[in-house]
Amino acid sequence: MAQKSDSIAKVRNPIVSSDSLAIDSTQLIKKDTTQKKPNKSEITDKIVATAEDSSFIDNKRNIGHYYGKARVVYGDKTIDANYIRVNFNDKTIFAKGTRDSLGMFSGPVIFKDPSQGALTADSVYYNFKTSKGKIYQVYTEQEGGYITGGKIKKQEDNEMHMKGVVYSTCSNPYPHQHFGIVITKGIAEEKRIITGPAYIVIEDVPLPIVLPFGFFPKPNKRASGILFPQFGEDATLGFYLRDFGYYLGLSDYWDMTLRGGIYSKGSYQADVASRYMKRYKYTGNLSFSFASRKYGVEGTPEYEHPQRDFNLRWSHSQNPNARPGTVFSASVNAGTSSYYKNNGNGLYDFNQISQNNLNSSISYSKTWANSPFNLSAGLTHNQDLSRRTVNLGFPSLSFGMSTLNPFDKKDRVGEQKWYQRIAVGYSLMADNRINTTDSMLFKKETMNKIQSGIKHNIPISLSSKVMKYFQFSQSINYTENWYFQTIRKRYALAPTPTGTKDSTSIDTVQGFRRAGEYSVGGSLSTKIYGMVNFKKGKVMAVRHVLTPNIGFSYRPDFSKPKYGYYEEMVVNEAGDIRKYSIFEQSMYGGPSGGRSAAINFGLDNNIEMKVRSSKDTTGNGVKKIPILQGLSLNGSYNFVADSFKLSLLNFSGRTFFTEKLGVNFGGTLDPYVYEKRIRNGVVEARKIDKYQWESGKLPRLASFNFSFDYSLNSSTVGKNNKNNNPPNPGGNNNLFERLDASELAQIQQISRDANSFVDFTIPWNFSFYYNFTYSNTVVRNTISQTLSANGDFSLTPKWKVQFTSGYDFERKQISATSFSIYRDLHCWDLSINWSPFGSYKYYGINLRVKSSILQDLKLSKRSGYQSFY
Template identity: 50%
Template sequence: MKFIRPIFIVFSLAALIAIAVNGSVYAQRPVLRPDNAVKATTLPSDTIKLDTVTKKSTGSGTFTSKVTYSAEDSIKADMTNNIVFLYGKGRVKYEDFEIEADYIRLDQKNNSLFASGITNPKTKVYTGKPLLTQGAEPPLSTDSLFFNYKTKKGKSFGVFTDVEGGYLQAAQFKKNQYDEGFFKRGIYSTCNLPHPHFGIHITRGIATDKQIITGPAYLVIEDVPLPLGVPFGFFPKPNRRSGGLLFPTFGEDTRGFFMRDLGYYLGLNDYWDLSTRGTLYSKGSYELGTAARYRKNYKYDGGLNFRFASTKNGVEGTPSYKTPNKDFNLTWSHSQSPLANPGTTFSASVNAGTGSYFSNTGAAGTYNPTEIARNTLSSSISYGKVFANGLFNFSSSLSHSQDIQQQTVFLDLPRFSLNMTTINPFDTKDRAGEQKWYQRLSLGYSMQGSNSINTKEYKLFKKESIKDFRNGIQHDIPISLSLNILKFFQFNSGLQYSEKWYMQTIRKRLDPVASGFALATDTIQGFSRVYEYSLNSGLSTKLYGKFNFKKGKLMALRHIMTPSANFNYRPDFGTNKFGYYRDLQGDTAKISSRYSIYENPVFGAPTPGRMAGIGFSIDNNIEAKVRSDADSTKSSVNIPILQSLSFSGNYNFAAENFKLSTIGFSGRTAFFKEKIGINFYGTLDPYKIDAAGNRIDKFTIESGKLARLTNFGLSTDFSLNSKAAKNRNENLNEIDKAKQNLSRQQQDELNAISRDPNAFVDFNVPWNVSAAYSFNYSKNGLESSISNTLNIFGDFNVTPKWKVQYTSGYDFQANKLSLTQFSIYRDLHCWDLSFRWSPIGTYKFYSVDLRVKASILQDLKLSKRRDAYNNF
């Protein structure tokens, strides 16, 4: 009913009382059938005609509109008093009013209706309670009710209904002709049980279209009333979003006593809302923040959050205390529905600010170790559009990456690209038969531009940093031809043309000084064009080998080899005729005299030196064929041994020295039905090094060694989980596909899970174990380095309601544990109890939180925390 739903605003009272008691709330259910209430009708079993078929009739009393009624069991009519009795899932519909119940008495003479359930005389169970629906309002369940069609007055007993994320129960509820609702002994709670664990007990109240007025109200926890409450409540209920005060929390940490997150909420319109919060500390630190959310159904949604902090550290009177740290953080997320504007995309994911914000503020009071230990920040805002019937695709982006430890910032403002779909210019749409060789000729085009800077944080907003921006535009035109030769060989040939446009070049000179000379660099502003091209041709094929076994489970080994060779030619763009490289004038005996006028360009400069060489690569795949015992429908199964093992390099005939390049290799394999995957890679150098570690133009094979291993890496990860976990992952994938059809609240919950997976606990997954291992070895000359780390994480159910989560790792090179954290969760139906503990490291902490599950009462929680910032 319209007069029931607005009562959800009473939840504000819960937040007010919860802050006063700094704890959690439960409620005592009122008696739903007082002595003076109308009792539900109990019918003798012989009054129900089981053989009566379902009927539909139209009343002809004094109703202003047609009344339609039906029943699945039987319909009895009292023609003398003009009363109709409906038994067994009776239904009455009048205008936008519809009611279902196991017993309905329709008094057409007095324009009234009474509905109730029926108590089974054998089981003594009360079933078939009335379910009332009016307009677009949610269904209202009651024990019994009266309603007068003429006066529009009604009275119900034992009301239960959904109210904006919570549930309202009331012992009595009645409505007058002015659309005003009166209720007694009500409970508002987010617990959906008939006897809720907690709630706000409201003695009586009045609900209208514009306001709700209540009498005394108080909180009840597990049938124990709290000693705190309010004598009355007045809640305006406009038909639009409204603002209100956001209550703070109080406590103490290393910055002193604090009043945290005092603020104001403002509903701007149906699409936007805004909240502003502030935190004050007794030792002079403060934090300010504002968060805005927006959404337009089937179009877009997002949120913007800006936070600023002034933090005083150290001892009062010291220089570090007098000069506070000024930090800020900006986040913005935006997503667009794919159906909002077909062919056009726009998205944003921004996380920028000073690198010390999270460490100085303790992750803005939440003490999230992941945020505090964060090493990088990154952002991206992208736009894309497909046009000309899909022939062209344009995309642009603004991106940012930030190294917090090094305090460096990289900005790309903007980067854009225009790509054309590859076409066959000599082919025709009305061609019949196979393509001729010249019709296979393909042409493509792409353009990309960039304007970027890599600098320190403190230099970013200074005027002189503008000249440090690197910008340019690059055009690429690939022309290729692919043919099949002698059935077994694939021939590919192509011409690559690239042209770059830059807005500045450099000139170097030697200036005389007292000690000899100094190298000076001048920047020349103006448009400059540089081009390069290359030719390539290649052949590739596949070779198959098989070795059969006559005995044992192993039936055969199959080897697939894919060799390829190609010829590449590129002229020497370092010669004077191109003008890309110049010589220094003066005494250059101690320095290199040759330099490029495009120093450190955004798209690079043509490489000097002629290239006329052969590139080669070979890829291998090995698998075993094994007799199958598990599956009776299959006689054999294929098991991969090496999913890939490839080698690649090139030989440059035109080079003066070091003609053979380094040999790169990589591969991957899997074990235990692909539950454990292993990837490896490396680099082999065919040339020797001298005693100082310098590379010399002599092959290592002359010393009896095939090559020097200069780099090797290996990584593996595995996940062992229960079948329920796999089902859960499949369900999450299905949810992700249907996300556009979910409600705003459901989408917010999914977004919260993606931002903080630790906040989501699935008790349907009995156990899960995951681990990742990485190893890397590199050697440069005589110096070598090794990294060797292991990370492990997972969870398991102790009982159906207790879950333990863990994450840890070990750095074998540093010989110490990485960030280690344990979490224990207890499902309390409508509440969550969680314990988090990090026993080692810089950010040791523990926290205990008891909170309401429902997001509408998310501020109702009791927390105990001890960490580097908080000690209370």
Template identity: 35%
Template sequence: MLIYNKQTKKYTYVWHVKNRAILYTKIGLKALRAKKRNILLALFSLFISGIFYAQERPKVQALNIEAQKEAQDTIKINAPELLIDTAVIDTTQTDSIPKDSTKQGFLQGKINYKAKDYMKMSRKEKKIYLYNEAEVLYQDYELKSGIIVIDYVTNEVYAGRIKDSAGNLTQPPYFKQGNSVIEPDSIRFNFDTKKALIFNSRTEQSMGESMNVFAEIVKKENDSVYFLKEGKITTSEDAENPDYYIRVRKGKFVPNKKIIAGFSNMYIADVPTPIAVPFAYFPMSQERRNSGIIMPTPGQTNRRGYSLQNGGYYFAISDYFDLALLGDYYTNGSYGFRTETNYAKRYKFRGALRFRYENNIESQRGFPDYSRSTIYNIQWNHSQDAKANPNSRLSASVNFGSSQYYQDSFNQLNTPNFLNNTLQSSISYNKTFPGYPMVNLNATTSIQQNTRDQSVNLTLPTLQASMERIYPFASRDGGKRGIIQNINFQYNFRAENRISTIDTLLFKSEMFDDAKVGFQHTIPLSTNFKIFKFFSTSVGANYNEVWQLKTIKRNDYNELLDEATIDTLNNFDRFGTYNFNASIGTTLYGTFNFGEDKKIQAIRHTVRPSVSYGYTPSFDQYYDEYVGEDGVEREYTRFENGIYGTPSLSNSNNIGFSLSNVVEAKVRDKDTMATEPKKVMLLNNLNFSTAYNIVADSLPWSPVRVSGGTQFFQNKMNVNFGATLDPYAIDNNGTRIDVFNYENGGSLFRMTNANVNVSYSINSKTFSGGEDKEQVDNTQSGGREDDLFGRAQDFSDDRTFANDEEEEDKEDLPTEAYAAKLPWDLRLAYSLTYSNSNRQNEISNNSLMFSGNVDLTPQWKVGVSSGYDFKQKGFTYTQLRFSRDLKSFRLNFNWVPFSSRASWFFFIGIKSSMLSDLKWEKRSEPDKNL
């Protein structure tokens, strides 16, 4: 269209394409004066033909843009401005053709781009070229590559690599959308449809562990769906040369969620393996753990046949708790199942609950050695955060079940725990009522089981309440001085329902037949003061009242029944007792100086002697008489067999003596920069105690009890010892007689028993000043915290393996072999018990337990747990452990070479929890017939 302006006397030419004015060119014309009309006609014809030609093929010249050498300079270009020439636009004339309001512009935002070598804009090709370290930012898209080409007509972008001076392809594309990153060889992306073709791509999915996904061709359908062709999936740390991968022919990929693939098989070192599936599902959620199947572990025993252990399903229910259902099955009919759940709420509480049940069948039905038994075990650990409620607290530590559970169970997790002789459980709730006086209330349920004799002692429950001390004569400012102001009293209440039974009667009505219920009220009254400024003296009295719901009545001897019968009376009754006590003690210090130039500069001895007195009168008003079978009258109290004892029948005037000692030294510090000497504890405590009964007719002296303890080697070795020294002799029957032992031809004291316990724990960092390793925690299976009895491990379940010390932070591990120092740890436990209560003069227990682990290389680890019984002259339970880190794989072998629990367990599998089912394991279960 050609428009003439009368004022400016100029023509304006406007070219329209598809109802859009995309190019404006202003042409200034001047009147031509020619004497020859044929020249004018020729010029006019040439001009008109040029117009028609221009309407047919508009010529657009490329903009000459100089190269931008500084990569940090960023040019912001609005998309419509790319199509506007630099000529002046006539604003007096508007297009008479309406624009299509329904069609959007080129792009929906601004493009920020830069390049190191040059940036070129071609108007002819309608493309922008960026070369060397090119970068484009658009909305949430980020693209970096060696070369980037933007086509602003088709709204597409292409990115690829460039060659360096050596002819190698470098600077592959880096494409990021949100949190999803793809690193291909080349990429073609459309800003409008959001679709893309990606060639030879690699992306890393982070889900607590890294999974790399490779593909030759990827078609991006939208922001959440990708289609793969010839892909590889691996968790190998070496992404460039993985030691294994899973080849996927075709698949659908949803970033950070899942991959659904067709036929897939596993490659190890680029060698295909027969491990293949017709279709596969790979979860890739960013949650900490996903629900899924836990594959069982095969095994074999001679008496139970083949087995599958620890298979089931894991439910990741929420961020606060989970649930695992696991089971075992043996071909002879034995089976077992377990439920495990862990729960936690920040700043509130955390805990774990486990229930295990096993139906064990030995041999086959019809054989003479056939037997069937059921065992179970319940574990519950609960702890409350101190910040949750300062006045209320609930805690639990439960390990309760069949007495023979650990002995009869063949599950791998219970292997090192069959030596447990006792199972202890407790659940307690504590409530504090602030104010004055403050009251503390505590309710506890406790269970103690002896796995040897199957006895069970329960308290269901124990209720305790105590009120803080009250000083009725103290001044209001809080100062307490003198014997009167220090007078104080307190009130304590305790109630128990105590049950003693055996394992087989649990949860039956018979278990309550011998239940004992009692209530105790105690009011202590005391005061303290100083004598001669150096002697601390205390004087007090206690009142104790006991309530019982059951009492007894002894009948006289009945000749027909040939016994003195006892009647149990279900009625309420009470008795009250009181006693008086006093004590005086002081502290003496003795220092031996050797000089500051000596290695040991001084030794300090602290002695705390104490003398106490206690008087308890006779409460014979609570006693009655009955006639025994010999016709002699005997006294008894109806409160016998009570929980809190019986009232005393005779007077008790006891004088107690105790002496405690502490010895410490000052030594010259090895650190030459230290200004003060170093304190070293030589003897933590050495205590002596005995008592003398003034009103006793015979044997007034109590045995002397000696106990002590100390530490050596920077507190790495703990030594505790104790002994009982009896001043009286014994007769031929082993009964104490009222004759001193030295009068009977013996020594001053007769040692009736003694014991020594030594524990020592060191590692490779002990002597280098580093921090010690924490001990292995086996409490998940109900065992010891250390590994002296072996470790409870199930390598097929990554949930238990994740807590093992072998999964420590790998950032500090060296990548090459160790030089002169190998990481190691060693734990020793020695126990010695001497018994001589009846002249047997024997060592009843003499054993040494040890456990050690050595890292031969950063990949090889070996460990052993064993011991030797010097009395029985044989090794105790022994476990050998071997583990090998194979980069993406791990290999474990545990072996119990002898004893009734002889077994072995071999495992090799992928370390990643997402692919933990790619494994091979074999185990040999223990056989009782061995």
């Protein structure tokens, strides 16, 4: 083979072939002994041309003609077409598709260039020397968008000049795109597309919307830019310009979005949001929102004193493999109580509007390998939006040791002796807390109310079997709390309009105090099984598992003077004395007063039934149905108490009427008698140390709760295979008659999985939740009943309707209700949101392009929720 040269190829003795032809230009040149640095315009790669139908070389003009699935390859560039003409003198190529005898177009030009990607066109003219070319009726994808039609001139620096092309994000093949932006002229560069006058076409209908110029970024990394605003009207706040801002692509690891909005009646808002991520390390996002809302009309107090709200959200998660043994995470949602109520931003998320609590936690934990010790620290936040209360914990520290058997040997052989089963643990907790209202959160006097404390706990336990069937456990528990402030109470007379009344003043005493308490106990439990078998009928057996347990616990009276935990005070003018704990208002409270020697008892029941079932997939034809699960009753009896020795009796349980319908219930029974009396014009109930059954009555139902939820959905199965069974290969089935042996084997292999023939499409889904709560305080009974429901259904594969609603039976009113309708329009989508009644009545219609590149190409109509005034 001749040595490859850097000079321009000249064709000699061209070869004509009616089948296929490949010409290597480097084999037809003179051998050059000099080595020169190639110029940019020189051809340094070989040109290979092939044709499947026929080819012809014009020797006089040095031009090759290639017909039928022709291809020209030059370096990493490839051109395919039904007809290609190569001019070896000026190094140019002309390629085009052709039409058959019926006038059908076939074999379009497919031009592949790694620097520009692939494109399809009717015809292409290209110069290998200059890398310039002209492309007619192009179709190419550019970073999620499509450029089609018109004429494109390609420059040697990969810049393309366009004329009469259409830019769209619709993936439908040209010319059947659902919408597009017609660019009369423009320039496409590596990172951007800049256009002159352009107008929008929808379903081949041009709209009278003309853009004098356009800018479409094509970044290969995050880039900063302006975020276009939304315009509209709110029924309460007036006309608005909202969500106008700027996006900052700070780096490949984090970005930031700045947004703001103003309203014609004087309200405004500002939002900052940031995302960050480091692969294999961590990911998270942070956002802060502030808004000032003016309600009412000018001159009213609501207008002159705007309501200011803020909200802070932060989430952070760490990859478990980033730092084994160490975990840091954050989930923060904090702000003013009225933020979600006043700042729907047109979204009106009822899950946010109706929530009553905000919770936050930031935690760090550390475990040491081959060590029983662990450490965790964190910040916590709990906010009750209805009561406007805030509970902050900052910081909290926990240090623990897993349970050890100090008397056991590592090289022990055989079973443990009784003393080797003794287990010892240790835990330490340190907390700082503030309980206040959101209006007082940042006040100086609030910081003086910080509660601090440290708790140590040492549990010692021993567990063993007794008489083979009983589990016997003993325990000793010691707890010591450290405090940094205590209280002192003093009796005082408070003046009233009619005289004086008894009052108590409380003084906080700073200083370190400790309080230790201990208790001992033991418990005995076992399981009792009962079963009834049935020889006939669908029911095979009923089994009852009874789990009784009984225990004993002892705790001394820590209110005795020798401990120093309690003080005495006068409570009235008569001089009556009452004890109080100096740790009453501390974080962990104080040791309990009064001696306790109590028997704890409990009973747990599980009842289930076995039935014969032909639908059981295990093949044994047996199905288990739970009748009652966790039906339990618990209480205690204190032998040394002065009165009211028996505690309240707690019961709970759950059952299943069907596989999808589960019911939970629970409550408390009060065994004591109450008598009503009137004190200061108020009816009160006084508990008497007498049991209900002494009067022939059952314990009083003090509280009861009942709830269940249920969901329904429709799943579609094959029309010809309702039983989810695969077709029978041996039957009269045309499908299997067309399969060869290997394909038939594959079908038979799939047939072992019944789910392979199930269509899991869910055209509709419906779920509801019911909750009933009853409370009896003797003086008054209260009942609460609520029902909530949500669901969705598909009218067609592209139409979907969603709804959420509920009903309060006590208030006799429908709760927040909303409907959403979604229509998939291929490259567009249509959404309609509607809340027909209630405090947040509104509607919204959005028609927008799906692609994020043209996210601002949308049509919206909204109405704000009704005014509060």
